[in-house]
Amino acid sequence: SQFSNENLDRLKFGFGKSYQDAIKILTQPNLNVPDFVLFPKKSSEVGYILMQAEKHEITIITFSGGTNVTECFAIEKKKKWVCALNMQKMDKVLEIDPISLTATFECGIYGPELEKNLNNKGLTLGHFPQSFEFSTLGGWIATRSAGQESGKYGKIEDMVLGLKAVTPKFILENKDFPKHASGIDTYPLLVGSEGTLGVIVEAKMKINPIPKAHSWIVALFKDFDSGANALRKMVQSGLHPCISRLSDKTETQMLSLLNNAETKGLKKLMQTLTKSYLKNKGFDKPCMLMLQFVNNGPEDKSTIKHAKKILRKRKAVILPSSMASNWESNRFSLPYIRESLIQHRILLDTFETSTYWRNLIPLYEHIKEDLRKKSDYFDKGGILFCHISHSYKTGASLYFSLIAIQEKGNEMAQWNKIKELVTTAIYEGGGAISHHHGIGKAHKKWYNKQLSNDERLLLKTIKSHLDPEGILNPGKLYDET
Amino acid sequence: SQFSNENLDRLKFGFGKSYQDAIKILTQPNLNVPDFVLFPKKSSEVGYILMQAEKHEITIITFSGGTNVTECFAIEKKKKWVCALNMQKMDKVLEIDPISLTATFECGIYGPELEKNLNNKGLTLGHFPQSFEFSTLGGWIATRSAGQESGKYGKIEDMVLGLKAVTPKFILENKDFPKHASGIDTYPLLVGSEGTLGVIVEAKMKINPIPKAHSWIVALFKDFDSGANALRKMVQSGLHPCISRLSDKTETQMLSLLNNAETKGLKKLMQTLTKSYLKNKGFDKPCMLMLQFVNNGPEDKSTIKHAKKILRKRKAVILPSSMASNWESNRFSLPYIRESLIQHRILLDTFETSTYWRNLIPLYEHIKEDLRKKSDYFDKGGILFCHISHSYKTGASLYFSLIAIQEKGNEMAQWNKIKELVTTAIYEGGGAISHHHGIGKAHKKWYNKQLSNDERLLLKTIKSHLDPEGILNPGKLYDET
Numbered sequence: 001s002q003f004s005n006e007n008l009d010r011l012k013f014g015f016g017k018s019y020q021d022a023i024k025i026l027t028q029p030n031l032n033v034p035d036f037v038l039f040p041k042k043s044s045e046v047g048y049i050l051m052q053a054e055k056h057e058i059t060i061i062t063f064s065g066g067t068n069v070t071e072c073f074a075i076e077k078k079k080k081w082v083c084a085l086n087m088q089k090m091d092k093v094l095e096i097d098p099i100s101l102t103a104t105f106e107c108g109i110y111g112p113e114l115e116k117n118l119n120n121k122g123l124t125l126g127h128f129p130q131s132f133e134f135s136t137l138g139g140w141i142a143t144r145s146a147g148q149e150s151g152k153y154g155k156i157e158d159m160v161l162g163l164k165a166v167t168p169k170f171i172l173e174n175k176d177f178p179k180h181a182s183g184i185d186t187y188p189l190l191v192g193s194e195g196t197l198g199v200i201v202e203a204k205m206k207i208n209p210i211p212k213a214h215s216w217i218v219a220l221f222k223d224f225d226s227g228a229n230a231l232r233k234m235v236q237s238g239l240h241p242c243i244s245r246l247s248d249k250t251e252t253q254m255l256s257l258l259n260n261a262e263t264k265g266l267k268k269l270m271q272t273l274t275k276s277y278l279k280n281k282g283f284d285k286p287c288m289l290m291l292q293f294v295n296n297g298p299e300d301k302s303t304i305k306h307a308k309k310i311l312r313k314r315k316a317v318i319l320p321s322s323m324a325s326n327w328e329s330n331r332f333s334l335p336y337i338r339e340s341l342i343q344h345r346i347l348l349d350t351f352e353t354s355t356y357w358r359n360l361i362p363l364y365e366h367i368k369e370d371l372r373k374k375s376d377y378f379d380k381g382g383i384l385f386c387h388i389s390h391s392y393k394t395g396a397s398l399y400f401s402l403i404a405i406q407e408k409g410n411e412m413a414q415w416n417k418i419k420e421l422v423t424t425a426i427y428e429g430g431g432a433i434s435h436h437h438g439i440g441k442a443h444k445k446w447y448n449k450q451l452s453n454d455e456r457l458l459l460k461t462i463k464s465h466l467d468p469e470g471i472l473n474p475g476k477l478y479d480e481t
Numbered sequence: 482s483q484f485s486n487e488n489l490d491r492l493k494f495g496f497g498k499s500y501q502d503a504i505k506i507l508t509q510p511n512l513n514v515p516d517f518v519l520f521p522k523k524s525s526e527v528g529y530i531l532m533q534a535e536k537h538e539i540t541i542i543t544f545s546g547g548t549n550v551t552e553c554f555a556i557e558k559k560k561k562w563v564c565a566l567n568m569q570k571m572d573k574v575l576e577i578d579p580i581s582l583t584a585t586f587e588c589g590i591y592g593p594e595l596e597k598n599l600n601n602k603g604l605t606l607g608h609f610p611q612s613f614e615f616s617t618l619g620g621w622i623a624t625r626s627a628g629q630e631s632g633k634y635g636k637i638e639d640m641v642l643g644l645k646a647v648t649p650k651f652i653l654e655n656k657d658f659p660k661h662a663s664g665i666d667t668y669p670l671l672v673g674s675e676g677t678l679g680v681i682v683e684a685k686m687k688i689n690p691i692p693k694a695h696s697w698i699v700a701l702f703k704d705f706d707s708g709a710n711a712l713r714k715m716v717q718s719g720l721h722p723c724i725s726r727l728s729d730k731t732e733t734q735m736l737s738l739l740n741n742a743e744t745k746g747l748k749k750l751m752q753t754l755t756k757s758y759l760k761n762k763g764f765d766k767p768c769m770l771m772l773q774f775v776n777n778g779p780e781d782k783s784t785i786k787h788a789k790k791i792l793r794k795r796k797a798v799i800l801p802s803s804m805a806s807n808w809e810s811n812r813f814s815l816p817y818i819r820e821s822l823i824q825h826r827i828l829l830d831t832f833e834t835s836t837y838w839r840n841l842i843p844l845y846e847h848i849k850e851d852l853r854k855k856s857d858y859f860d861k862g863g864i865l866f867c868h869i870s871h872s873y874k875t876g877a878s879l880y881f882s883l884i885a886i887q888e889k890g891n892e893m894a895q896w897n898k899i900k901e902l903v904t905t906a907i908y909e910g911g912g913a914i915s916h917h918h919g920i921g922k923a924h925k926k927w928y929n930k931q932l933s934n935d936e937r938l939l940l941k942t943i944k945s946h947l948d949p950e951g952i953l954n955p956g957k958l959y960d961e962t
Contacts, residue, residue: 100837100875101717144662155660161875170935177835178876179636180913181625181673183920183928183958186939188669192662206875209717236582236690238775240719294719302783354658356581394581394642394687395659432661439664447664454651458667458946465942477664 001049002039002089009037013084014075016068017131018442019349020419022342023411032075034061034084041089043166043201049085050168050199054469058083061473062195064108065135068143069350070440072194076475087138090201093117100178102161104204107138124210126153126242129436132332138200144192146397146436148331149242150390151235152294155436156191159206163187165198167466176204189462194438195473197466211294214242215304216321216328219311220278220286224248225361227287228388228396230314232357234291235391239307243292244391245327248364251385251401252288255327283317290324347382347404347415351422352389353431354397360388363429364398370425377418381405390435397435439477448478456480482530483520483570490518494565495556497549498612499923500830501900503823504892513556515542515565522570524647524682530566531649531680535950539564542954543676545589546616549624550831551921553675557956568619571682574598581659583642585685588619605691607634607723610917613813619681625673627878627917629812630723631871632716633775636917637672640687644668646679648947657685670943675919676954678947692775695723696785697802697809700792701759701767705729706842708768709869709877711795713838715772716872720788724773725872726808729845732866732882733769736808764798771805828863828885828896832903833870834912835878841869844910845879851906858899862886871916878916920958929959937961 004010014033015021024031040046053060057079064087066073075082087108094104098121105114111132118124127147129135139145140156141163147153162176165187174187190200221227227246235244247255278286289311293304308318341348355363364386371377371384378384382404389399400422407414419442427433427446439447451459460480463470470480485491495514496502506512521527534541538560545568547554556563568589575585579602586595592613599605608628610616620626621637622644628634643657646668655668671681702708708727716725728736759767770792774785789799822829836844845867852858852865859865863885870880881903888895900923908914908927920928932940941961944951951961 097837097839099713099839102837102875146660146662170938171933172935172939173933174936175931177913177916178837178873179627179835179871179878179916181627181915181917181919182913182924182931183675184670184673184678184940186670186936189665189667192665194664197665208874232580238721297787299783299787302780306778306780354660356578356583356659358578358580390660392659393689394583397660432658432663434662435658435660436662438662443663450656450663452652452654454653455655455667457651458653458943459665461942461946462939465939 001041001045003036004039005036010034010084013037013063013066013086014073016066016071016073017338018069018071019342019347020071020412020415020442022339023415026343027411034075034082036081037084037086039086039089043090043164043171046085046166046199046201047171049083050166050471053083053471054168057081058471059474060085060471062087062138062142062199064088064139065110065131067131067135068139068438068440070434070438070442072143072438072440072473072476074441076441079471085199087136087199094202096121096123096207098123101207101209102204103207104202105137107136107141107200107203109137111135118207119210122210123207125159125205126208127156127159128331130332130334137203137205141191141200141203142194143438144436146390149292151244152240152242153208157188160187160191160203161206162204163190163200164202165190165200167198168469168471170466172198192438194440194476196476197463197472211296213295215293215295216324217291217293217304217307217311218319218321218323219289219316220283220319221289221314221316222283222286224287224364226314227289227316228357228360230311230316231289231388231391231396233314234307234310236393237306237310239303239310241291241293241307243290244388246287246289246388248287248386249285250383251387252286254385255288278317281317286317289316290327292324345406345408347402347406347411349402349415349418350400351402351419351426352397352399352435352437353426353433354390354395354435355431356395359430360396360398363426363431366429367398367400367422367425371418371421374421375417377404398431441476444476444478451478482522482526484517485520486517491515491565494518494544494547494567495554497547497552497554498819499550499552500823500828501552501893501896501923503820504896507824508892515556515563517562518565518567520567520570524571524645524652527566527647527680527682528652530564531647531952534564534952535649538562539952540955541566541952543568543619543623543680545569545620546591546612548612548616549620549919549921551915551919551923553624553919553921553954553957555922557922560952566680568617568680575683577602577604577688579604582688582690583685584688585683586618588617588622588681588684590618592616599688600691603691604688606640606686607689608637608640609812611813611815618684618686622672622681622684623675624919625917627871630773632725633721633723634689638669641668641672641684642687643685644671644681645683646671646681648679649950649952651947653679673919675921675957677957678944678953692777694776696774696776697805698770698772698774698785698788698792699800699802699804700770700797701764701800702770702795702797703764703767705768705845707795708770708797709838709841711792711797712770712869712872712877714795715788715791717874718787718791720784720791722772722774722788724771725869727770727869728768729867730766730768731864732868733767735866736769759798762798767798770797771808773805826887826889828883828887828892830883830896830899831881832883832900832907833878833880833916833918834907834914835871835876835916836912837876840911841877841879844907844912847910848879848881848903848906852899852902855902856898858885879912922957925957925959932959
């Protein structure tokens with residue numbers, strides 16, 4: 001394995017991409033970073049590193065893309081040394097089977113490289129998180145990532161057929177089948193384990209033919225509730241839009257501001273006319289729904305027609321689908337502007353959850369209401385907006401964005417207060433602590449509450465078996481005591 | 482809990498429905514049956530029973546529908562006593578949520594009762610194994626059951642949102658969400674655990690609206706290979722037939738014999754004419770594909786049209802869809818005729834596997850070839866036929882039927898020899914040891930081979946934690962030593 005103890009590497013591979021990571025780096029004089037970084041090239045090297053780490057009291061924090069936003073790389077408990085185990089050299093494509101639509105990769109492979117290899121054969125994994133360009137397959141699996149097209153392809157855990165993971169004592173590798181009734185699967189334990197149980201070195205994934213074309217539907221609803229209801233009906237009817245994204249009133253306004261900024265002349269005039277038409281219809285503060293469908297041929301056209309029928313029946317106004325192109329061209333761009341905004345003293349953060357359809361609007365209202373009642377966030381000009389980002393037959397995820405003015409000299413405390421408030425609201429409102437960001441250090445407190453004592457004891461037993469010395473990413477997910 | 486030590490109950494709740502179970506009951510003078518049967522009414526009673534069982538050295542074999550065909554109820558290792566824990570009194574519907582399409586049941590509920598409760602609200606679980614009338618939700622989950630409509634609704638494990646399981650020391654119950662990124666799921670460990678880790682007492686399931694109507698497509702292919710190829714293309718195109726069933730040449734002949742037996746007059750004449758037409762086209766020994774699609778409206782009609790196009794492109798001859806009605810009306814009837822055939826000295830058994838598409842035809846040929854080369858099964862007039870019973874994007878299952886003359890006085894040895902041969906052929910040919918029957922005692926030998934040592938150690942650790950005294954269905958799945 002390559003070795004580095006350069007300060008820049010220790011810094012680069014010691015932090016994720018959360019708001020609090022950025023604030024720490026910008027404001028804290030003494031940063032807690034790994035002592036060194038190792039770059040294994042094959043799984044036997046990972047095994048050797050873990051064995052040596054046990055012997056020499058080295059804490060191992062597995063790092064690949066480093067786009068985590070829940071402080072998963074934070075150094076919480078420390079043995080003698082801390083090593084960032086950087087997986088990016090393990091990025092081989094091991095097998096692509098276009099007949100069975102499966103592919104096996106080493107897990108340090110980045111999104112674009114993985115897709116390029118599949119695209120060359122007319123195939124795709126279909127996993128496009130916002131972090132796509134900077135994140136890896138192993139990271140996706142270890143944190144239960146969700147891509148923007150999860151409506152068609154599922155979350156990452158739905159795509160896994162088999163895993164190979166290395167622990168200090170064992171190599172766990174399941175015999176994989178399309179489906180089976182051969183006993184107990186253990187590989188799901190690695191999914192969402194965030195580096196605490198083992199290092200995921202290889203994964204066999206379900207893949208898909210690349211769609212020939214896509215079509216967008218853009219629609220407006222009078223309110224979030226009626227939009228959510230239409231979206232639910234659509235998904236429950238068995239339609240599978242790749243992307244389904246319903247913005248609340250505030251987010252819809254933000255998006256239309258962004259759109260307007262770029263529009264001139266006739267287009268601008270048309271938009272103004274459309275707006276006054278909508279206002280007359282009672283759509284003065286509408287909610288925008290964007291749906292992306294595969295459009296390979298006549299059968300998909302029929303699906304899209306059916307989707308529009310479902311929307312119209314629920315009083316949607318269908319807009320020109322070109323409205324979606326602005327979003328589409330910027331779908332991976334937020335990571336680029338985040339850090340510069342933060343440096344310009346803007347608090348910018350996102351949080352997310354999921355819940356069953358029955359609880360979706362109540363949870364949404366509960367979170368907004370708690371922030372309003374229990375803080376001065378809105379009084380101080382803070383903005384909160386939200387969209388439904390992923391829809392399933394049984395429920396959906398809510399993705400919130402926060403934009404506020406940083407309190408100079410008080411950045412971390414300001415953020416901590418908001419984070420505490422909204423995560424508690426999510427937890428108490430019955431939402432998942434996270435739908436796709438993960439737990440890490442940032443959400444541990446609430447995951448601790450969610451876990452029953454008997455579940456914790458089972459997890460501890462599994463942890464002690466796989467990592468008896470506790471060298472793997474200690475202090476994350478839940479408290480072991 | 483109700484208690485019984487009546488001989489009839491001990492017999493009834495001590496055996497499954499496999500060929501070897503039937504032979505044992507018919508031929509063995511001294512049957513090894515449970516000492517008594519308990520019928521708990523709620524999960525606290527299950528907890529109490531397991532606690533007492535630990536104390537008084539009682540082996541617990543959980544039994545509900547009793548349709549298992551892998552000797553899952555066989556008494557392998559025995560403490561002082563053996564208790565059959567019959568779950569059928571725990572059959573309450575706890576919650577149905579038609580908005581979120583979820584439902585929670587106690588796990589002793591039988592298929593028809595579960596469906597009746599959902600159907601009353603326009604809903605369905607969509608799980609219809611051949612054992613449907615006689616099997617329970619808990620049994621389905623504990624053995625990874627697959628229903629005939631798995632193409633649309635998935636296998637049982639795809640429908641589970643949450644489980645409550647009771648072990649001698651713990652109650653494992655996960656907080657459930659539509660999807661989440663909140664750490665490690667432990668409930669998947671119970672799926673396929675076949676009574677060895679705990680008693681599954683409650684399950685929260687994904688449910689579905691009942692389709693308004695279904696339509697069948699029946700098609701003939703020149704051979705199994707081209708039929709499998711067309712089926713693969715269809716499923717990989719994103720079409721989801723509820724049922725997809727491709728019979729090989731022998732099974733197609735068997736089915737057409739059954740059909741002919743009931744046909745008279747004009748219909749008979751038409752069939753004869755069709756047959757000679759097909760023969761001219763090179764379809765003298767065709768393979769029949771039956772597909773069932775939901776047909777709720779125009780969008781489904783378009784799907785069905787698309788499906789036919791895919792089939793025609795691959796040289797299928799489309800038959801009148803009425804051909805499928807005979808199969809449909811008998812879809813749950815095999816369990817009724819099995820035992821009487823066995824009593825009439827017919828060896829009748831089925832075995833099944835799954836594999837990736839690339840390996841499907843090679844595995845099919847390998848199994849037939851091994852039976853031909855390594856036994857006198859065919860020489861003695863034995864018949865083997867097969868169909869693809871469940872299709873997924875990455876692969877499919879093969880379901881074989883065996884019909885032969887029983888060797889009087891040698892029934893078990895005759896069966897053992899065949900079972901050994903075909904299961905070894907499956908294992909060596911790269912197939913799953915089971916796609917939906919499970920492991921139990923019958924398939925343990927091969928599951929033992931499939932499990933790596935490191936997987937076994939992890940499973941043992943989990944078992945020792947949840948069932949330290951080893952009272953739960955000992956000697957099943959894999960050897961712990």
